[in-house]
Amino acid sequence: MSCPLDKERPCRSVECYERLNFIDEGTYGRVFRARDIQTGQIYALKQVKLGNDRDGFPVTALREISTLFSVNHPNVVRLREVVVGSTTDKIYLVMEYAEHDLLSLLERMKCPYSASEIKSLMQQLLRGVAHLHDNWILHRDLKPSNLLLTGQGVLKVCDFGLARNYGDPLSKYTQGVVTLWYRAPELLMGSTLYSTAVDMWAIGCIFAELVLMRPLLQGKGELDQLAKIASMFGAPSEKCWGGFSKLPNSRRVSFRSYGEGNFIEHFYEGTGCTRRLRTSKNAIDLMQSMLLYDPEKRISAADALRHPYFSERPSPKDPSLIQTFPDDRRGT
Incomplete structure (x- = not known):
């Protein structure tokens, strides 16, 4: 599967990250604390909630991805990449981690x-x-x-x-x-x-x-x-x-x-x-x-x-x- 916003660049697998613990669940997805297996860096891993959306990828996730990829500021959380699971209904946002x-x-x-x-x-x-x-x-x-x-x-x-x-x-x-x-x-x-x-x-x-x-x-x-x-x-x-x-x-x-x-x-x-x-x-x-x-x-x-x-x-x-x-x- 390719990244939702870039069909020319395939997404990496979520297996590149080790899930450490569950953080929270919001309206738009579950969030985990995860470690990049290669670098050891800690990130927040947000699983996109697809639900029963017959139109495909949810508009809320598309907005979040496009917004975060378009801004770069120390007081706005940074989106590192989008990764995918073993099936097409498992999509994750890898974001900058904050303790609180x-x-x-x-x-x-x-x-x-x-x-x-x-x-x-x-x-x-x-x-x-x-x-x-x-x-x-x-x-x-x-x-x-x-x-x-x-x-x-x-x-x-x-x-x-x-x-x-x-x-x-x-x-x-x-x-x-x-x-x-x-x-x-x-x-x-x-x-x-x-x-x-x-x-x-x-x-x-x-x-x-x-x-x-x-x-x-x-x-x-x-x-x-x-x-x-x-x-x-x-x-x-x-x-x-x-x-x-x-x-x-x-x-x-x-x-x-x-x-x-x-x-x-x-x-x-x-x-x-x-x-x-x-x-x-x-x-x-x-x-x-x-x-x-x-x-x-x-x-x-x-x-x-x-x-x-x-x-x-x-x-x-x-x-x-x-x-x-x-x-x-x-x-x-």
Whole structure:
């Protein structure tokens, strides 16, 4: 069998790798920790889930392969090659290995990340996403479990099963993307014309989660997610979101009972004279610029990297000094 993207170059066999242990199973395939038998190098081996797709190779896998082969950035996971098993229904992606994902780290941590560590992680995330956007790629599923962290503290964006190339003018896409807690309001309101701003909303949610050590918006369904957004940021309207009244779901959902919102209150701790912000005012300002209702006004990844937050003290910590744990993906 030849590689899905290159009929002139045959794929190597998966037997070139020794499977060490199972790591995880997601929507689009199972992931193993594996060793290259020839070099001894450790990789992540992702078995593509073909299911009962009568159309052949699944479009999600094709998107992931084409996206990863088209980008090259230290903060985006690297695809080394595609290998095949003994039968045509066994196809694997050999990807750069990282010891952790951000979600598992947040769940295990007893002490929150320091201000300088959060700044380093956000800087790396924005650099990776800025590179994707510069190459006309929407990730469409940014969340802590899709952010890997190496033992050297390097953050890498992964899982491109929902990624899409976009263009100008924009095309219509499905609104059923991005995990609910990180889904932008335009998607929840039924918009099929969207762009890089959906990734920026998700990054704003991740930023807040790093500071609070819990997800910012934990809706139980789409309507509840919209309610939580309105409670935190106030009721959406034409005043703060041009074109809001023309969105498909604008007449189906009422926001009349919501006031101005209480976003900043979530970042205060203590009471009375001990009440203080958990983070800097510049950090709050950057979050708010990512979490604006109007996607046209939401900050871009490139502009976010130039925000005063990254130049104020403390400076971003060197990635190699970010707190981490022993490899939690190594088998017992």
